[in-house]
Amino acid sequence: xxxxxxxxxxxxxxxxxxxxxxxxxxxxxxxxxxxxxxxxxxxxxxxxxxxxxxxxxxxxxxxxxxxxxxxxxxxxxxxxxxxxxxxxxxxxxxxxxxxxxxxxxxxxxxxxxxxxxxxxxxxxxxxxxxxxxxxxxxxxxxxxxxxxxxxxxxxxxxxxxxxxxxxxxxxxxxxxxxxxxxxxxxxxxxxxxxxxxxxxxxxxxxxxxxxxxxxxxxxxxxxxxxxxxxxxxxxxxxxxxxxxxxxxxxxxxxxxxxxxxxxxxxxxxxxxxxxxxxxxxxxxxxxxxxxxxxxxxxxxxxxxxxxxxxxxxxxxxxxxxxxxxxxxxxxxxxxxxxxxxxxxxxxxxxxxxxxxxxxxxxxxxxxxxxxxxxxxxxxxxxxxxxxxxxxxxxxxxx
Amino acid sequence: xxxxxxxxxxxxxxxxxxxxxxxxxxxxxxxxxxxxxxxxxxxxxxxxxxxxxxxxxxxxxxxxxxxxxxxxxxxxxxxxxxxxxxxxxxxxxxxxxxxxxxxxxxxxxxxxxxxxxxxxxxxxxxxxxxxxxxxxxxxxxxxxxxxxxxxxxxxxxxxxxxxxxxxxxxxxxxxxxxxxxxxxxxxxxxxxxxxxxxxxxxxxxxxxxxxxxxxxxxxxxxxxxxxxxxxxxxxxxxxxxxxxxxxxxxxxxxxxxxxxxxxxxxxxxxxxxxxxxxxxxxxxxxxxxxxxxxxxxxxxxxxxxxxxxxxxxxxxxxxxxxxxxxxxxxxxxxxxxxxxxxxxxxxxxxxxxxxxxxxxxxxxxxxxxxxxxxxxxxxxxxxxxxxxxxxxxxxxxx
Numbered sequence: 001x002x003x004x005x006x007x008x009x010x011x012x013x014x015x016x017x018x019x020x021x022x023x024x025x026x027x028x029x030x031x032x033x034x035x036x037x038x039x040x041x042x043x044x045x046x047x048x049x050x051x052x053x054x055x056x057x058x059x060x061x062x063x064x065x066x067x068x069x070x071x072x073x074x075x076x077x078x079x080x081x082x083x084x085x086x087x088x089x090x091x092x093x094x095x096x097x098x099x100x101x102x103x104x105x106x107x108x109x110x111x112x113x114x115x116x117x118x119x120x121x122x123x124x125x126x127x128x129x130x131x132x133x134x135x136x137x138x139x140x141x142x143x144x145x146x147x148x149x150x151x152x153x154x155x156x157x158x159x160x161x162x163x164x165x166x167x168x169x170x171x172x173x174x175x176x177x178x179x180x181x182x183x184x185x186x187x188x189x190x191x192x193x194x195x196x197x198x199x200x201x202x203x204x205x206x207x208x209x210x211x212x213x214x215x216x217x218x219x220x221x222x223x224x225x226x227x228x229x230x231x232x233x234x235x236x237x238x239x240x241x242x243x244x245x246x247x248x249x250x251x252x253x254x255x256x257x258x259x260x261x262x263x264x265x266x267x268x269x270x271x272x273x274x275x276x277x278x279x280x281x282x283x284x285x286x287x288x289x290x291x292x293x294x295x296x297x298x299x300x301x302x303x304x305x306x307x308x309x310x311x312x313x314x315x316x317x318x319x320x321x322x323x324x325x326x327x328x329x330x331x332x333x334x335x336x337x338x339x340x341x342x343x344x345x346x347x348x349x350x351x352x353x354x355x356x357x358x359x360x361x362x363x364x365x366x367x368x369x370x371x372x373x374x375x376x377x378x379x380x381x382x383x384x385x386x387x388x389x390x391x392x393x394x395x396x397x398x
Numbered sequence: 399x400x401x402x403x404x405x406x407x408x409x410x411x412x413x414x415x416x417x418x419x420x421x422x423x424x425x426x427x428x429x430x431x432x433x434x435x436x437x438x439x440x441x442x443x444x445x446x447x448x449x450x451x452x453x454x455x456x457x458x459x460x461x462x463x464x465x466x467x468x469x470x471x472x473x474x475x476x477x478x479x480x481x482x483x484x485x486x487x488x489x490x491x492x493x494x495x496x497x498x499x500x501x502x503x504x505x506x507x508x509x510x511x512x513x514x515x516x517x518x519x520x521x522x523x524x525x526x527x528x529x530x531x532x533x534x535x536x537x538x539x540x541x542x543x544x545x546x547x548x549x550x551x552x553x554x555x556x557x558x559x560x561x562x563x564x565x566x567x568x569x570x571x572x573x574x575x576x577x578x579x580x581x582x583x584x585x586x587x588x589x590x591x592x593x594x595x596x597x598x599x600x601x602x603x604x605x606x607x608x609x610x611x612x613x614x615x616x617x618x619x620x621x622x623x624x625x626x627x628x629x630x631x632x633x634x635x636x637x638x639x640x641x642x643x644x645x646x647x648x649x650x651x652x653x654x655x656x657x658x659x660x661x662x663x664x665x666x667x668x669x670x671x672x673x674x675x676x677x678x679x680x681x682x683x684x685x686x687x688x689x690x691x692x693x694x695x696x697x698x699x700x701x702x703x704x705x706x707x708x709x710x711x712x713x714x715x716x717x718x719x720x721x722x723x724x725x726x727x728x729x730x731x732x733x734x735x736x737x738x739x740x741x742x743x744x745x746x747x748x749x750x751x752x753x754x755x756x757x758x759x760x761x762x763x764x765x766x767x768x769x770x771x772x773x774x775x776x777x778x779x780x781x782x783x784x785x786x787x788x789x790x791x792x793x794x795x796x
Contacts, residue, residue, distance in 0.1 A: 008409065
């Protein structure tokens with residue numbers, strides 16, 4: 001232990017040396033200048049130097065009751081690409097307690113058409129480059145980055161361990177089909193609430209989705225009905241083609257995603273189960289879907305059973321309206337019930353009927369995968385001309 | 399013990415960071431490393447080093463006919479704050495031809511809850527800091543920055559000169575009421591198409607609006623009906639309070655704004671005249687409004703007359719549906735007519751009747767200003783409980 005303390009002291013001395021050197025080289029304030037000092041407590045004080053004044057103002061405006069609570073949450077972001085990186089930046093600027101980043105890709109100049117990464121970071125691992133930028137932006141946030149592919153057996157186990165930590169409350173995914181299936185599997189097993197997002201390969205539509213294991217449809221129950229297919233960029237690149245992307249669409253999707261996370265964590269507004277974005281028409285479909293009782297994932301079915309028991313054991317739903325003002329305790333396995341109060345009876349009915357009352361303009365981009373394809377590594381999705389009614393009928397018959 | 403190991407790891411990481419920084423500052427590659435080489439022609443080639451591959455892919459996907467055309471456009475951004483800075487970054491990453499930035503504010507740590515600026519830029523002028531970052535991101539874009547307040551008499555004249563340049567096609571505004579009125583005045587005089595955006599002081603709603611002088615309502619005809627009031631931050635700060643803001647809401651609004659700009663410039667999808675964002679409900683109202691024939695701005699009335707003449711002289715509207723495939727020439731005074739084809743008869747009817755068929759959930763945040771207040775420097779807006787019918791009746795009676 002004494003040895004460890006000695007090592008720490010030595011390292012700290014080296015940091016001071018380097019900072020002084022850097023200060024001399026860059027003229028004046030140097031290293032200290034680039035990173036702001038840590039802030040012990042979030043304050044509502046209105047000064048130019050307070051990075052939290054505009055966030056704490058949400059309390060005075062009556063939007064958020066306890067903004068400081070954001071520091072007690074950890075969020076994991078899987079896939080630090082066009083949506084994931086902006087998601088991480090927004091959460092960092094909002095002062096989230098801890099961010100866990102998972103990715104195994106490198107920054108390329110070909111990513112410069114999206115927000116966040118800069119040309120001088122080309123060649124660095126995405127998680128490393130992101131951590132560096134984010135730490136500079138807000139040193140109050142704790143970062144934990146993992147430069148690996150979560151879909152291999154060993155990494156999957158480690159990934160499961162990391163997202164089992166107690167203070168982790170939300171889970172976010174990027175734009176990868178196989179990854180999404182793996183995260184879905186992990187979250188069903190852990191009963192971990194998560195959100196996923198996607199952007200279509202033609203760059204002009206996207207969606208976000210909240211998945212509450214046992215309560216709402218998981219990724220294996222039914223992949224998102226709206227928004228086009230995700231494709232494996234690596235395969236495409238070999239063929240000399242790539243998916244299109246726009247910083248606009250990705251920025252909007254990241255914004256909607258983090259907004260949903262903030263609403264969920266800080267308990268304001270209504271949290272959306274599914275929100276689509278059709279950029280061509282400026283059309284934003286919403287919906288909610290119940291889980292599939294015959295879902296292929298046995299953990300999903302298990303979560304459904306547990307959710308049913310919990311609902312049966314809890315007081316009648318009518319009570320929830322009265323309890324709205326009560327502080328919501330975000331504990332694992334506890335909070336799922338609260339979300340029920342944020343979905344109206346009509347919405348639930350619409351989602352479970354044979355043909356939800358979808359607004360005009362929705363186009364279908366996913367077909368329900370066949371049984372064989374509905375596994376982690378075989379998932380392929382193709383564009384479909386089927387009507388929603390046909391799809392829902394299919395789903396029912398599974 | 400595990401904690402100690404974490405601390406050591408963190409310190410080691412910091413040392414690596416400092417060493418890298420020092421290497422950049424002192425040795426070899428230095429400044430040149432941070433900036434990529436200019437690219438003469440946009441190429442669709444799929445390589446890791448091509449920053450335009452994902453944008454040029456929009457052509458192969460059938461979304462945009464001629465993406466390269468983006469280099470022929472100039473866009474002016476007035477107000478480089480939470481929305482304006484992200485707007486500028488998105489346009490830069492998309493490879494816009496030229497960006498003109500107008501602002502007179504300095505970067506503060508209090509801005510760090512929004513995207514784009516970083517703590518080490520605190521104290522720099524916003525336009526200067528923005529230009530530095532954006533030039534690094536994409537050296538192919540031409541930048542012209544003006545660190546002044548456009549509302550003073552001298553600066554207004556200079557500003558008018560700058561936005562009169564021939565290749566300027568769209569005009570964007572930030573979140574300032576007085577500025578918006580000034581830009582409105584300038585654009586009415588010049589017949590300059592522009593877009594404005596705003597975010598409410600409680601941070602949970604926003605909007606974007608396209609204004610085509612003579613064809614759609616200008617800011618003096620009727621300020622946006624949806625979304626709460628803008629307030630003068632300088633006044634507020636003196637009183638120890640400030641407006642709330644969120645990187646999510648501002649990111650979404652900037653994304654929707656630039657998406658609308660791209661759709662307009664590159665001729666894809668349908669361009670929205672008005673698109674609101676209610677973050678609490680995930681609700682996105684759209685509408686279109688005809689100009690007020692009794693508008694206080696005489697240049698607006700003049701543009702209305704000219705637009706009427708143009709419509710009367712042009713072929714019947716029915717023809718526009720057939721001409722959809724024709725390439726649209728974006729020349730001043732020419733293109734306004736094309737936009738008509740993007741608004742359905744129903745929408746126009748709804749917008750001009752006494753009570754447009756607004757979707758459920760719209761709340762009114764603006765009252766129509768009194769005649770005295772409807773001047774450039776006296777505009778104050780207050781929250782209102784009036785119904786839309788009452789407001790429309792008022793508007794008619796002005």
